[in-house]
Amino acid sequence: MKGPRRYQKGTGWSNTSAAVLCTMVGMACAMAMGVLSRVAWAEQSGFLRFSEKAIAPKTGVVVKVLDGDTVVLKEGFTVRYLGVDAPEMDHTSRRHDCYALQAYERNRAMVLGRSVRLSYDRHLRDDYGRLLAYVTTADGLFVNAQLIREGLAYVFRGSEGFSKFDEFVALQRQAVRERRGLHGQCAVREETFYLGNTRSFIFHRPACAYGAKVHLRHRLEFATRWQALEKGFRPCRRCQP
C-alpha cells in the first residue's frame, strides 16, 4: 500500500510541508494571542465593563426583599446595594445579627412592590454576580444613603472604594454620634483599642486572628469602635467589634 508521496520518505517534500504547518500553527497562535491581549486590554481599560454597564437595567420593580441590603427585581436581577452592609440574616437558623430584622423591615417598607432607579459605580457586579447599584425610589428616596442615615447599615467600602464614600461616611458619622438604630440598640463589649485595616476598611478587636494578619503598613489603631465607624470602617464579621 502506498501512502501519500510526501510522507513516504524523508524528502524535501515532507520538510517543506512540516515547515508550512509550523508557520500556519505559529500564525494561528499569534492571532489568538492578539485577540486575547486585546480582550485583556479591554478588561483593563474598563471598556468591557463600560459596555456591560450600557446594557445594565436603569429601572426595575422590586418583587422580593432578601435582607437589609439585597433585593430581587421583577426583571430577574438580584441587586446588592452599593456601599452599604446591613446586619446579616440567617434564614436557616433564624438567628439574625442584631438589628438585621429592623434593617430588613425598613428596606421592605421603602422598596417592596415599587419601581426603582438603578445607577452604578466602578464595578457592575459583586463576587456573587449580583448587580451593585445605588437605588432610588420613584419618589426620590436614595435607599442606600437612607439605611446608613437611620443606623440600619454600615458603610461598606472595600479596597477600591466608590464615588459616594465620603457622602456615606458623613451620614454614618451623624448616625453614630446620635446613636441611631444599631449604633444605639446593639450591645457592645468595649476594648481598650481596635485595629483597622486601611486597605479593606474593616476593623477588629485586638485579639482577632484576622486582625493579627493585617500588614503593618495597613494598620491603623483606634481608641474606640466609634472612631473607626466615624472614619467609614466597618466591623469584622468574625470578631464583631
Ligand SMILES: [Zn+2]
Ligand atoms: Zn476581626
